[in-house]
Amino acid sequence: MNFPSNIFNSHSGQDGDFFLGITDILGFKPRKLEIYKKAFLHRSVNKKDKNGNPMNYERLEFLGDSMLGTIISKHLYNEVPEGDEGYLTKMRSKIVSREHLNELGKDLNLIKLVESRIPKTHFGDNIHGNVFEALVGAIYMDRGYKYCERFIYDRVIVPYVDIEQLEGKVISYKSLIIEWCQKQKKAFNYNVYEDTGNDELKHFAVKLSIGNKVVAKARATSKKKAEERASKRAFFALQDRIG
Amino acid sequence: MNFPSNIFNSHSGQDGDFFLGITDILGFKPRKLEIYKKAFLHRSVNKKDKNGNPMNYERLEFLGDSMLGTIISKHLYNEVPEGDEGYLTKMRSKIVSREHLNELGKDLNLIKLVESRIPKTHFGDNIHGNVFEALVGAIYMDRGYKYCERFIYDRVIVPYVDIEQLEGKVISYKSLIIEWCQKQKKAFNYNVYEDTGNDELKHFAVKLSIGNKVVAKARATSKKKAEERASKRAFFALQDRIG
The missing domain is CATH 3.30.160.20 (Double Stranded RNA Binding Domain)
Structure with missing residues (x-):
């Protein structure tokens, strides 16, 4: 009987490190590892897919940014029944602000998985937030809406979203x-x-x-x-x- | 044996008209009719919920706008693998443009279900698009992501989203x-x-x-x-x- 040669060592070596690292961050096992790799691929690597399309995290970042906004919107809709459209919009911008997402990405230490030709010390702060959004996009493509919602709940809403503090009622x-x-x-x-x-x-x-x-x-x-x-x-x- | 008095006529009269109208638009049966009614409630009616919070379609519009953007993003991500983040952003804005959403809302004749104290002829064009977004928000709250995606696919993507035309490759x-x-x-x-x-x-x-x-x-x-x-x-x- 012939097994494909990679069946016993599909997560060995570098792939294995990535698999362990990403599983730890996600809190569940990824199905399509490739899509998570893409979420950490900086454009400086200049990779192309089999059709010659440039491959980096920017498209997933576009997708994740949108999904993150939607899940946060739903959370605010449910949590603050007295807030009108203007209030909800303002609170959502605070939660998904560049600064906030960079902090999140830093806390998860996402940078350690980034593949880049530029030394990591040369990146500005935004790489942390951008890769975080790309990761949300990757979860959406790999496991769909439910996993995305769960991940954002566990990794963003529970540890970071404090409505009283965001409203300025609690300064510190x-x-x-x-x-x-x-x-x-x-x-x-x-x-x-x-x-x-x-x-x-x-x-x-x-x-x-x-x-x-x-x-x-x-x-x-x-x-x-x-x-x-x-x-x-x-x-x-x-x-x-x-x- | 006692049944609640409304069990046999829960969709009678005005409610019945609304139920039939909304079921026709949705293509499936709503669970919580109340939330769809909210999606068609203009602020001029000045309704409050049992806690005294203002009740109108604006909060659902906020939610629906975000969800619509996410589903369109996913569609573009899948359909145009060669498009970069800038392209995807541009195409999404074209699809969810005010003008486009107003057209959509008009074609579905959503205005006939709107409850308002202002005569319907006095509304500008934006009411059509706003109510369409609120309806998407209502589906999200009532039936969750999957129904939302299906609805947007059937009612927006299939009949309206023509990528070639949006790219300007086909003018007419x-x-x-x-x-x-x-x-x-x-x-x-x-x-x-x-x-x-x-x-x-x-x-x-x-x-x-x-x-x-x-x-x-x-x-x-x-x-x-x-x-x-x-x-x-x-x-x-x-x-x-x-x-």
């Missing part, structure tokens, strides 16, 4: 925590340290203690973001007592 | 037909007449004959559009001979 969770500690006469401490690990980007970790107890930990690409994230976690953990 | 199917007839030394005739029927908008019908045979019929809200539509049908029917 750190200030809420400090205020509460002062009122309660409790000592607090933000212990920040560099924790880059194997990432290509510098990362910071923070442990927030109130009294003598560590109440929240977080990790991000800047000190300020790590502190804010830990504060938010602490805030929700303590919400009954703070509220 | 009427001119192609005329050219072919002249070359073949065949007589042709566009027989146009008013055919408004029960519609609130004026409609025109056209029968295109080549030689002594009617080769295509069409109906639209202007003479020019009806002629173009009949020409396009004739073109595809005759394609083997013309091509």
